[in-house]
Every structure is written in structure tokens, then in C-alpha cells.
Amino acid sequence: MTKYKRYYELLMDRAKNRTISGYSEKHHIIPRCMNGDNKKDNLVRLTAREHFVAHLMLTKIYPDNHGLIGAAYMMTVGSDKFHGGNRNNNRRYDWLKRKFSEHMSVIQSGENNSQYGSFWMSHCELKKDVKVYSNDKYEELLDEGYVKGRTIWKKYERYLIKKQKMLIKESVVIVKQKRADDCYLYMINNGYEKAYKKFNFNNNPSMYMFLKRHSVLFRNRND
Numbered sequence: 667m668t669k670y671k672r673y674y675e676l677l678m679d680r681a682k683n684r685t686i687s688g689y690s691e692k693h694h695i696i697p698r699c700m701n702g703d704n705k706k707d708n709l710v711r712l713t714a715r716e717h718f719v720a721h722l723m724l725t726k727i728y729p730d731n732h733g734l735i736g737a738a739y740m741m742t743v744g745s746d747k748f749h750g751g752n753r754n755n756n757r758r759y760d761w762l763k764r765k766f767s768e769h770m771s772v773i774q775s776g777e778n779n780s781q782y783g784s785f786w787m788s789h790c791e792l793k794k795d796v797k798v799y800s801n802d803k804y805e806e807l808l809d810e811g812y813v814k815g816r817t818i819w820k821k822y823e824r825y826l827i828k829k830q831k832m833l834i835k836e837s838v839v840i841v842k843q844k845r846a847d848d849c850y851l852y853m854i855n856n857g858y859e860k861a862y863k864k865f866n867f868n869n870n871p872s873m874y875m876f877l878k879r880h881s882v883l884f885r886n887r888n889d
Contacts, residue, residue, distance in 0.1 A: 670726040677720060681710035691717040697724060699733025717741070788818035795819075839880075846881035849873070 678695050690711040696702030712720060721738035728734055784799045789812045796812065798804050804814075845865070853861035858873075867873045877884040 668727060670723045674720065674723045674727060677712075677716060677723075678710060681712055681716070686711050686713060689714065693717050693720055697734060697737065699731065699737070700728075785814065786816035787812040788815055789813075790819040790822045793819045842880045843882060846877050846879075847883045850877050850881045850884045850887075853877075 681693070691714055693710050693712045694702045694704075695708050695710060702708050718738075718741050721734070721741055724734045725731075725738050784797055785804075787796050787798050787804070787807050788794070789796075789810070791811065795816055796807060798807065849861055849865045852864060856864075862873055865873070867876070
């Protein structure tokens with residue numbers, strides 16, 4: 667018998683023969699993950715600290731039982747309103763957290779992972795995502811117009827918006843370039859002042875800068 671098992675049994679024997687005044691927590695002597703039941707002789711009341719220590723001892727007694735590791739770790743998560751202080755502020759918590767991380771790596775690896783082999787498919791026109799768990803479904807969805815990946819339709823929408831902005835920007839450049847070239851040709855034939863008035867530069871006195879920036883003909887002129 668290990669020392670942890672002996673300490674655990676002593677704690678359970680003491681808990682069976684006393685009454686706690688104030689806050690207490692129900693504990694299964696034989697844990698439910700080890701086929702323990704809810705009968706009276708398998709239940710005791712423990713203080714919050716004792717309950718936490720009891721579960722820590724169980725992880726020491728049965729180090730390969732993932733259910734016990736998970737249960738002990740979950741006791742360190744959440745509010746400390748009734749726990750009489752922070753259970754997390756000690757080396758046991760650090761050890762338990764690492765143990766729980768190892769436990770999760772084991773139970774969530776490979777085929778044990780509930781998402782093993784699954785992937786997302788997306789339909790741009792329907793704006794819909796579907797999670798796929800079999801190759802048969804994959805082929806079926808391909809025929810329906812789905813592509814592999816998640817929220818592809820959102821990325822496609824962003825692409826269309828970006829493309830539309832670029833087209834608008836290009837059209838604005840083209841319009842400005844045409845106006846500048848027309849202004850430059852008119853200025854050559856009719857003079858600066860008439861061009862200034864005709865192309866309404868009353869609110870923008872720098873016609874020269876406008877031509878320099880937007881007119882291809884002006885930039886390519888031979889002074």
C-alpha cells in the first residue's frame with residue numbers, strides 16, 4: 667500500500683464519522699470514473715481543501731487514470747468563492763496542470779480526437795460551411811459546388827470588394843486623365859486663361875499641378 671492510499675483511507679474514515687458545520691463538498695470514496703456509485707456508503711462530506719487534497723491523492727494512487735486527472739484539474743478552475751482561497755497558488759497546481767496537459771495529449775491524439783479526419787468545405791454562392799467526416803461526403807459536396815476550406819465564401823467576398831474598389835479607383839484615374847488631357851489640348855489651342863475657366867479651376871487655382879499629376883500628354887510634352 668502506498669502512502670497516498672493510506673492517507674486517503676484515513677481521510678475517508680475520518681469523514682465518515684463526523685459532521686461538518688459550514689460549507690462542505692460531496693465526495694465519492696470510489697470515484698464515479700472507477701465505477702463508484704451514489705449510494706450512501708460511498709459518499710462523504712469534505713471541506714473544500716480536503717476535497718481538493720483527496721483528488722490529488724487519487725491522481726497519485728492511480729496516475730494513469732485520465733478521469734481522475736481531469737476531475738482534479740477541474741477543481742482548480744473557476745470561482746474560489748467557497749474554496750477558502752486560491753487552490754491554484756501552489757506547486758501541486760503546477761504539477762497537476764502539466765499532468766492534465768499530458769492526459770489531454772493522450773486522449774485527443776489520433777483517432778481518439780473527436781475531430782480526427784474531419785475538415786471543412788465551403789460554398790461561395792450559398793455562403794455556407796459544412797464539416798465533412800468522410801470521403802464519400804467530400805465527393806458529393808464537390809459535385810454540389812463546394813470547395814475545401816472554411817469560410818471560403820467570406821474570403822471570396824473580400825476579394826470581390828477589393829477588386830471592385832480597385833476598379834473604381836482605376837475608373838477615377840481614367841476620368842481624371844481624360845479631363846486633364848482635354849484640358850491640356852484646349853490650353854494649347856486657346857490659351858491658359860480660357861482653359862482655366864472652361865475646366866472650372868475657380869476653386870482649384872493649381873491647374874498646372876492638376877495637369878502635371880493626371881495628364882499623360884502634359885507629362886510627355888516637349889518644352
